[in-house]
Amino acid sequence: MQSQFFSLNSHPQGLPDQSLFDLKTAELPELSDGEVRVSNTWLSVDPYMRGRMDGVTTYIEPFELGKPMDGAAVGEVIASRDSRFSEGDRVRHAGGWRDVAQLPADQIEPLPDFEVPEQAYLGVLGMPGMTAWTGLNTIAEMQEGDNVLVSAASGAVGSLAVQLAKAKGGTVVGIAGSQEKLDWLESLGVKAVSYRNKDATQLSKDLKAACPDGFDVYFENVGGDCLEAALNNLRVGARIAVCGMISRYNDQSASAGPGNLAMILIRRARMQGFIVFDHWDQYPSFLNEVGPLVARGEIDYRETVEDGLEKTPEAFLKLFEGANQGKMLVRL
Amino acid sequence: MQSQFFSLNSHPQGLPDQSLFDLKTAELPELSDGEVRVSNTWLSVDPYMRGRMDGVTTYIEPFELGKPMDGAAVGEVIASRDSRFSEGDRVRHAGGWRDVAQLPADQIEPLPDFEVPEQAYLGVLGMPGMTAWTGLNTIAEMQEGDNVLVSAASGAVGSLAVQLAKAKGGTVVGIAGSQEKLDWLESLGVKAVSYRNKDATQLSKDLKAACPDGFDVYFENVGGDCLEAALNNLRVGARIAVCGMISRYNDQSASAGPGNLAMILIRRARMQGFIVFDHWDQYPSFLNEVGPLVARGEIDYRETVEDGLEKTPEAFLKLFEGANQGKMLVRL
Numbered sequence: 001m002q003s004q005f006f007s008l009n010s011h012p013q014g015l016p017d018q019s020l021f022d023l024k025t026a027e028l029p030e031l032s033d034g035e036v037r038v039s040n041t042w043l044s045v046d047p048y049m050r051g052r053m054d055g056v057t058t059y060i061e062p063f064e065l066g067k068p069m070d071g072a073a074v075g076e077v078i079a080s081r082d083s084r085f086s087e088g089d090r091v092r093h094a095g096g097w098r099d100v101a102q103l104p105a106d107q108i109e110p111l112p113d114f115e116v117p118e119q120a121y122l123g124v125l126g127m128p129g130m131t132a133w134t135g136l137n138t139i140a141e142m143q144e145g146d147n148v149l150v151s152a153a154s155g156a157v158g159s160l161a162v163q164l165a166k167a168k169g170g171t172v173v174g175i176a177g178s179q180e181k182l183d184w185l186e187s188l189g190v191k192a193v194s195y196r197n198k199d200a201t202q203l204s205k206d207l208k209a210a211c212p213d214g215f216d217v218y219f220e221n222v223g224g225d226c227l228e229a230a231l232n233n234l235r236v237g238a239r240i241a242v243c244g245m246i247s248r249y250n251d252q253s254a255s256a257g258p259g260n261l262a263m264i265l266i267r268r269a270r271m272q273g274f275i276v277f278d279h280w281d282q283y284p285s286f287l288n289e290v291g292p293l294v295a296r297g298e299i300d301y302r303e304t305v306e307d308g309l310e311k312t313p314e315a316f317l318k319l320f321e322g323a324n325q326g327k328m329l330v331r332l
Numbered sequence: 333m334q335s336q337f338f339s340l341n342s343h344p345q346g347l348p349d350q351s352l353f354d355l356k357t358a359e360l361p362e363l364s365d366g367e368v369r370v371s372n373t374w375l376s377v378d379p380y381m382r383g384r385m386d387g388v389t390t391y392i393e394p395f396e397l398g399k400p401m402d403g404a405a406v407g408e409v410i411a412s413r414d415s416r417f418s419e420g421d422r423v424r425h426a427g428g429w430r431d432v433a434q435l436p437a438d439q440i441e442p443l444p445d446f447e448v449p450e451q452a453y454l455g456v457l458g459m460p461g462m463t464a465w466t467g468l469n470t471i472a473e474m475q476e477g478d479n480v481l482v483s484a485a486s487g488a489v490g491s492l493a494v495q496l497a498k499a500k501g502g503t504v505v506g507i508a509g510s511q512e513k514l515d516w517l518e519s520l521g522v523k524a525v526s527y528r529n530k531d532a533t534q535l536s537k538d539l540k541a542a543c544p545d546g547f548d549v550y551f552e553n554v555g556g557d558c559l560e561a562a563l564n565n566l567r568v569g570a571r572i573a574v575c576g577m578i579s580r581y582n583d584q585s586a587s588a589g590p591g592n593l594a595m596i597l598i599r600r601a602r603m604q605g606f607i608v609f610d611h612w613d614q615y616p617s618f619l620n621e622v623g624p625l626v627a628r629g630e631i632d633y634r635e636t637v638e639d640g641l642e643k644t645p646e647a648f649l650k651l652f653e654g655a656n657q658g659k660m661l662v663r664l
Contacts, residue, residue: 058598223594236391253591256588256589256590261555264574265575265577265606266391267605268605269604270604271602272596273599273601275600
C-alpha cells in the first residue's frame with residue numbers, strides 16, 4: 001500500500017513558501033507485529049511547526065529534510081497487528097502531513113467518546129484546547145474574577161482561553177485582526193480590540209479603554225507590539241503565560257523586544273513560557289472539565305478547513321496571515 | 333534644633349546631576365508625644381531612589397519637589413518622647429538624606445544585636461541583603477546545585493547573592509566591570525565575567541564559556557545586554573528574579589528590549605519582578621540566617637563610603653557610574 005506525505009526540501013529563510021514542501025509517495029512496508037495502519041481523515045497544522053523547520057532542536061525535534069513531516073492527525077484504523085486496535089477504530093496520533101500512517105500501537109490513542117465531531121480532538125479538545133487550559137490555569141494561575149487579556153484571541157488556542165476566562169468572571173479582552181473575528185469575540189461576551197494599523201502606543205491606549213483597571217493575566221500568543229501594549233496594562237502581581245510569539249516566528253534576524261520590560265519589575269509581574277507537552281499528564285483533567293462543555297454546546301469553537309492532502313502547506317502558511325478563524329484543519 | 337536635609341528642585345531628565353539637589357536647613361518643631369529625634373551616623377543611597385525622582389508613583393511614592401528627601405539611615409537617639417526609645421539607642425529608620433531626623437517612634441526600629449558594624453544594617457544585613465536573599469530564595473526558588481548568574485555582582489545586592497548562591501553549590505557566575513571587582517568576585521569562588529566593551533553577542537559567548545551547561549537562575553540587576561546574554565544561556569525551567577534594571581533607569585525614552593525574549597518560551601523559563609518591601613515580613617528569617625554568617629566573618633562584604641552629608645548626591649550619582657564596590661554609604 002502506498003502513502004503520500006510531505007517533506008521539506010530545505011530550511012525556510014523567513015516566511016516559508018510552498019516551494020519548500022514536496023509531496024512524495026512511498027510504498028509502506030508490511031505491517032509488523034504491534035503496528036497499526038491508519039487512514040487519516042483530518043490533519044492538524046499548528047504555528048509551533050514553524051519552529052521545527054529550522055533544523056535546530058528547540059523544545060522539540062526538528063523536521064528532517066527529505067523525510068516525512070509529522071504532526072497531529074485523526075483517522076480510522078484500516079489494519080492492525082496489535083490487540084488494542086481493530087479495523088474501523090477512530091484514533092489520534094502524530095503521523096500527520098500524510099494520507100496513510102503506519103505506527104507502533106503505543107503511539108496511537110483511541111478517540112475519547114464525547115459527542116463531538118472527531119476533528120474536535122485536534123482543536124478545542126486536543127492540543128490547542130489543552131494549551132489554553134494549561135496556560136490559564138497552571139501557568140497564569142488565573143483566579144476567580146481576574147481580568148484577562150488574550151492575544152490571537154480568535155485562534156484555536158485563544159478562542160478557548162477567552163471562553164474559559166469568561167466563565168470565571170472578570171473583564172476578558174481579546175486582541176484580533178479582522179472585523180469578522182472581532183464580531184465573533186464580542187458574541188462570546190469578550191471585549192474585542194483590533195491590532196490592525198496600530199503601533200504599541202495606540203494598542204496600549206485601546207487596551208486601557210477596554211479594561212481601565214488593567215489585567216491580572218495576559219495569555220501571550222503573539223509577541224511584538226501586543227506584548228509591549230500588554231506590559232503597559234498589567235496590574236500589580238500580574239501573570240503572563242507565554243504560549244507563543246507568532247509575530248516573530250518568521251523573523252530572519254532578531255527584532256528588538258519591548259522597550260518597557262521594566263514593567264515586569266514595577267508591577268511585580270511574572271512571565272513564564274510553557275510548552276503544553278510538558279503538562280500532558282494533565283490531559284485527562286482537561287478533558288473531564290472541558291469535554292462535557294463542548295459536547296453540550298457551551299463552548300463555541302470554529303474551524304477553518306482546507307480540503308485535500310495537497311492543501312496542507314497552504315493551510316499551514318495561512319496561519320501566518322491570520323487567515324484562520326479558530327482551528328486550522330485539513331480534511332482528507 | 334536645626335536639621336539639614338536634601339530636597340529635589342526638579343525632576344531629572346535622563347542622568348541626574350548635582351544641580352538637582354538643594355541642601356536646606358530647617359528648624360525642627362518641638363518633639364511631640366510619641367516622637368523620637370535621631371542624629372544620623374550613616375545614610376544609604378540606593379539605585380531604586382532614581383525611580384522616586386520622576387514625580388510618578390510606581391511601586392513607591394515619588395520624592396516631592398522642595399520637600400526633604402528620605403531613605404534608609406542609621407543613627408543615635410538624641411531625644412525621645414516614647415517609652416520604647418532612650419537617648420543613646422542605635423536605631424534604623426527611613427529619615428535619611430539629612431543629618432537629624434524626627435519621626436514617630438513606630439517608624440523607628442532598634443538595631444539588632446549581632447556583632448557587626450552598625451552600617452551593616454543598611455547593607456548586607458539591611459534592605460540590599462534582604463533583597464539578595466528574597467530574590468534568590470523566594471522569587472527564583474534556587475535549589476541545591478543550581479547554576480546561578482548574577483549581574484552587578486559586586487554591588488550591595490549582587491555580592492550577597494553570589495555568596496548565598498555559592499553556599500548552595502553549583503556554578504556561580506557574576507557579571508561586573510572593573511578588574512578590581514572581578515578580582516574580588518574570583519576571591520569569593522565566583523566565576524567573574526566583565527561586561528565592558530562587549531555587545532550582547534560577545535557577552536553571551538563569555539557566559540557560555542564560564543558555564544557551558546547554562547543557568548538555572550539569573551538574578552537580574554542590570555537589564556539591557558546583560559539580560560539578552562542571560563536569556564541566551566538559560567537552562568530549561570530557568571527562573572529569572574528581576575530585582576532591578578539599572579542600565580535603564582536614566583533612559584529618557586524607552587530603549588528597545590532584548591530581541592531574544594522568545595527564549596522564555598523555548599526554555600520554559602520564568603521571569604518575575606519583585607520589590608523587597610512586599611516581602612518584608614520575612615526579614616526576621618533573613619536576619620536569623622544571614623546575621624550569624626556575617627558576624628562570624630563567613631560573608632565578605634564591602635562598602636564604598638563618602639564622608640559628610642553634603643556628599644550624599646555625589647554618592648548617589650556614583651551608583652550609575654558603577655563606582656561603588658559593595659554598598660554605597662554616606663558617613664556623617
